[in-house]
Amino acid sequence: MEFASLTIEVALFLFTIALVAGFLDTLAGGGGLLTLPALMMSGIPPLAALGTNKLQSSMGTATATVMMLRGRRVRWQQVKYLMLSAFIGSVIGTVILQFIDAQMLTVVIPIVISIIGLYFLFTPTIDEDNKVEKVSSANYKKFVVPLIGCYDGIFGPGTGSFFTLAGRALRGQKFLEATAIAKTLNFATNIASLIIFIFAGQVIWLVGLIMMCGQFIGAWLGSHCLFKIPVTYLRYLVVFMCFAMLIKYVTH
8 A cells, every 4th residue: 555645754754753652662662652643643544554553563562572482581382372362352353443434533543542541641550569360361361362452453552551451450460471471462463453454455565664664773772771761751751742642633
């Protein structure tokens, strides 16, 4: 799919946003809260914006997944069925999305992003205390993971945080363990959704590749700043930029 309005200014804007998103995602998450509104503000239709966002965000989650597996933060045997479950849920969500009125998405997407932004603003400080398991492993795999995957297939922003929150609240995982597992599940949902978007012709490849370069540089910079910047400040920065771009999008 081509994008006729891709000027040098728009390309630089999207590259910069992807760089910032990659940087923030590495440190605090929430990059999708920036990239999706940026794509829509650039004049890209909603479905193509969602598909292109999956392309550029796949680089970050793929890199994180490889790092988690190579660093033995998670084991393949531990996550392979969860990833399959997340994959299936995302496929279902993305297929459903293809039948939703695109005009409705221009209203729904800003609302969803606003809700996720409020979640980032008001979510409590994460601790490392042990939690009680509230959902069995089987039910978590059969119901919770596919449901979050379906959400990622339809909208996307905040999916990694939802997986982390679910792991903490429902499976009693420690924060670092829940975060590591969430990276692998988010990769599965991104790839599943991207495949459907590619077959539907809803990916603007040039835009996606430009933003992938920004994501890579941002993630590289973020990895070198890890532990040096208070995460609380970064979370507020994500929220600020999210709502600033939503305002710009609404008034565009």
